[in-house]
Amino acid sequence: MTGHGDDLVTAHRDSHVHIATGAPIGREAREAREAxxxxxxxxxxxxxxxxxREEQPDSERTCFExxxxxxxHSTAFRRLAGKTQVVVYPTDHQRxxxxxxxxxxxxxxxxxxxxxxNVPLTEAIALGHDCGHGPGGHASEEAFDAFLPHGFDxxxxxxxxxxxxxxxxxxxxxxxRNHSWSRPAPATIEGEIVSWADRIAxxxxxxxxxxxxxxxxxxxLPSSVTERLGxxxxxxxxxxxxxxxxxxxxxxxxxxxxxxAEALAQLRRFNYQQIYTRPESLEQxxxxxxxxxxxxxxxxxxxASLPDGFRQDDRVLAAxxxxxxxxxxxxxxxxxxxxxxxxxxxxxxxxxxVGPMA
Numbered sequence: 001m002t003g004h005g006d007d008l009v010t011a012h013r014d015s016h017v018h019i020a021t022g023a024p025i026g027r028e029a030r031e032a033r034e035a036x037x038x039x040x041x042x043x044x045x046x047x048x049x050x051x052x053r054e055e056q057p058d059s060e061r062t063c064f065e066x067x068x069x070x071x072x073h074s075t076a077f078r079r080l081a082g083k084t085q086v087v088v089y090p091t092d093h094q095r096x097x098x099x100x101x102x103x104x105x106x107x108x109x110x111x112x113x114x115x116x117x118n119v120p121l122t123e124a125i126a127l128g129h130d131c132g133h134g135p136g137g138h139a140s141e142e143a144f145d146a147f148l149p150h151g152f153d154x155x156x157x158x159x160x161x162x163x164x165x166x167x168x169x170x171x172x173x174x175x176x177r178n179h180s181w182s183r184p185a186p187a188t189i190e191g192e193i194v195s196w197a198d199r200i201a202x203x204x205x206x207x208x209x210x211x212x213x214x215x216x217x218x219x220x221l222p223s224s225v226t227e228r229l230g231x232x233x234x235x236x237x238x239x240x241x242x243x244x245x246x247x248x249x250x251x252x253x254x255x256x257x258x259x260x261a262e263a264l265a266q267l268r269r270f271n272y273q274q275i276y277t278r279p280e281s282l283e284q285x286x287x288x289x290x291x292x293x294x295x296x297x298x299x300x301x302x303x304a305s306l307p308d309g310f311r312q313d314d315r316v317l318a319a320x321x322x323x324x325x326x327x328x329x330x331x332x333x334x335x336x337x338x339x340x341x342x343x344x345x346x347x348x349x350x351x352x353x354v355g356p357m358a
Contacts, residue, residue, distance in 0.1 A: 027062050034062075039116035043188045049169035064120040067172045071124055075325075076131040076162040077101075082327025084137035086206050086275065087213075088284060088347045089328070094209045097137075101127050103205055107241060108197035112190060114245040122190040124168070125175030129194055132158025132176075134324040135331040136288030136347060143292035144320050152320070155180050161321060192254040193244070200240045203267045204233045210275045221270060228263035240264060287347040291335045295323045298338050305338070 027045075034044050048055040049063025058066055071077050080098035090096055095103075105126035112122040132154040134140025144152035159168075159177035168176075175191030178184050179198055186192050210216045218231045229236045243260040247253065256264065275281065299306055299319035310322040323331065328347075335341040 024060065026060055027058055030062055034118065037116065038118060039189075041189055042116060043118045043121050043171050043190055045118070045120070050171070051167050051169055053167050055167065062120060063169050064118060064124055064172065067166075067168045068120055068124040068127060070166045070168065071128040071131070071163065074131070074163060074166060076158070077127065079325065079327050080130060080133070082329055083133055083135055084288075084328055085202075086137065086209060086281075088136060088288070088332075091213075093212065095205055097130055097133055100202060100205065101130055103201045104129065104194065104197050107201050107237060108194045110241050111193050111197065111245050111248070114241075115193075115248040117189050117193060117248075121169075121171055121175070121188070122193055124172045125179065125186075125191055125194045126197060128158065128163055128168075128172065128176045129179045129198060130154065130158065131162045132156070132324075134292065135326050135328045136292065137285075139285035139288040140292055140324065142285075143289040144296070144324060146293060147296055147316050147320050152324075153180070153183070155183055157324065162325065189248075189254060193248075196244055196254060196256075199268065200237065200244075200264065203264060203271060204236045204240075206271055206275060207267065208233045210271075215278070216274045220274070222266050225263050225267045225270065228259060229267065236267075284347050287345070291331060291341070291346065292323055294339050294341075295326075295331060295334055296320055299323065302338075 031045050034042075038044065043064075045062035045064050047063065048057040049067070051063075057063070061069070077098075080101055081096055083097035084090075085095040085097050085100045087094060105123050108122045108126040109119050111117070112119045134144060134152075134154070136143075138154075141152050141154060156177050159173040163173075163176070171188050171190070174187045175194055178186045178191060179195045181195065181199070186195060207216070207218075207221075211218050221231060229239050239260065240256070243256040244254065247255045247257060255261065296316075296319045299322060300315050303311060303315050303318065306318060306322055310318050312318045326334070332346045335346060336343065
C-alpha cells in the first residue's frame with residue numbers, strides 16, 4: 001500500500017498513458033484564452049475578481065473558478081441535499097434541491113459552451129443559485145415573510161446571507177441574487193443564461209418526478225407542448241437548450257424563438273396547475289409554513305437555544321437565519337423536540353406514500 005509520506009512526484013500508478021510534459025496552465029494563461037475566445041459581452045475573469053474583501057489572485061484558478069469551488073465546498077450547498085425541490089421526504093429517485101442545482105448547472109453550461117460565454121462563472125451561479133432556500137421549498141419564503149420588513153426572497157438571501165462568508169465575486173453574487181424572474185435581470189449574459197436554465201430544468205424534471213410518482217400522466221400534456229418539446233425530459237432539454245443557444249448566437253440576446261418559448265410557458269403552466277397547486281401540494285405547503293413560523297417564534301423567545309454562531313442583537317434576524325439554514329428533516333425534528341409537535345402534524349410527502357409516518 002502507498003503511505004501518506006510517499007514522494008508525490010515519483011510515486012504513481014503503472015500507467016500506459018503518456019502525457020507530454022510542460023508547465024501547468026495557470027490562471028493568467030486561462031484569462032488570456034478567455035479574452036481571445038469568449039464572445040463579445042461575456043464576463044472576463046481578471047485577477048482576484050471584484051470582491052467585497054480584497055484578496056490576492058490565485059496562481060492556478062481564475063476568480064470565477066475559485067467561486068465555483070467555494071460554493072461546492074460550502075455548508076449551504078451541502079445542505080441542499082436535504083432540502084425540498086417539490087416534495088418533502090423524496091424517494092431515492094426524486095429530485096432534491098441539490099440535484100436540481102446540478103441539473104441547472106448542466107443546462108446552463110451546455111448553453112454557455114455553445115455560445116462562448118464564461119463557463120466557470122455560469123457554473124458558479126448555477127450551483128449557488130438556490131443556496132438561499134429554506135427547508136420545505138418555496139413555502140419557506142411565505143413562512144419567513146412574516147418576520148422580515150422587506151420579506152424573504154431566496155435569491156438575495158443566498159447572495160447576501162447564506163453565501164456571504166465566501167466573499168464571492170460581484171458577478172457571481174449578482175447572478176445568484178437575480179436568477180428569479182421576479183427580480184431585475186442579471187447584469188451578465190452568464191446570469192441570464194442561468195435564469196433561463198433554472199426554468200428549463202425545473203419544468204422538465206418536476207414533470208418527470210410527478211409522472212413517476214403517479215401525480216400526473218404524460219398524455220395529459222397539452223398538444224402545444226408535446227408537438228414542440230416532446231414528452232420526455234431528454235427530448236425537452238435538447239429542444240430548449242438548442243433554442244436558447246441559437247437565439248443568443250443569431251439574435252444576440254438571451255431568449256428563445258417564440259414557438260419554443262410559448263411551449264415552455266405552457267409546460268410551466270401545466271406544472272403549476274397539476275403539480276404545484278394541487279390540493280395535496282397546498283396542504284404540504286401550509287404544514288411547512290406552520291412548522292417554520294413556530295420554529296422562528298420559538299428561537300426569538302429562546303435565543304440561548306441558538307448555536308453560538310447565530311446569536312446577535314437582532315433576535316428576529318438571528319432566528320430566521322438559523323431556521324432558513326436547516327434541512328427539512330432537521331427542521332421537522334426540531335418541531336418535535338422544541339415545540340412538542342406530534343409526528344402526524346408534520347408535512348407529508350406526495351407519491352409512493354412516503355412520509356414521516358411511513
